[in-house]
Amino acid sequence: MQPSYVVHAIEGRARLRHPALADVRARGEAQALLRDEKGVNEVRFGSESLLLLMNPGTDFAAICQRLEEKIPDLLKPKAEVASAHKAERRSQFGAKQAGHKGKGAVRGTGFGDMLGDMQIPSFLRPFVSGNGKGKIMGISPRKFEVRSLLGAGSLCLLAGLAGGKGLHVAAGLAWATLASRHVWVRRKAL
Known part of the structure; x- marks a missing residue:
């Protein structure tokens, strides 16, 4: 029986897929191991996979066993490894974002992207909060943006x-900019 990370294995060719192979360190270890492996002609890397091109008669089970010794995460369930990688990326992203935040800066999606790193005047801070994911006058930035768009169009x-030509032109320009x-x-x- 083949390990769960083996997608297919035929004579001279095998595809291994597991979230553990997305890690740069694990890829380096796998490449170092497979480069010295007898019978392996070529190793091609995918996003979370390896394609092995081998000579006919190569002991694929022994190669898998050595890979498991080198990368023990291959034996863990795929969902467990994927969630651990996702949590690690989130923590790295959060640490990176924490270094970029300044007092009063609005960043993130929606209304915050429009303002960038602009410092918000103190009289507006009660209306715009957080990192762009907060509330603007009690609603999310995306809803605020859509409601502003609809309001300007109306x-x-x-x-x-x-018949108010000046107001019509000003509201039209605001709508065009928002759209x-x-x-x-x-x-x-x-």
């Missing part, structure tokens, strides 16, 4: 119908 329409930004930020989702 004001533009109403001013156009009422352009909305499309730019979400361009990959479109």
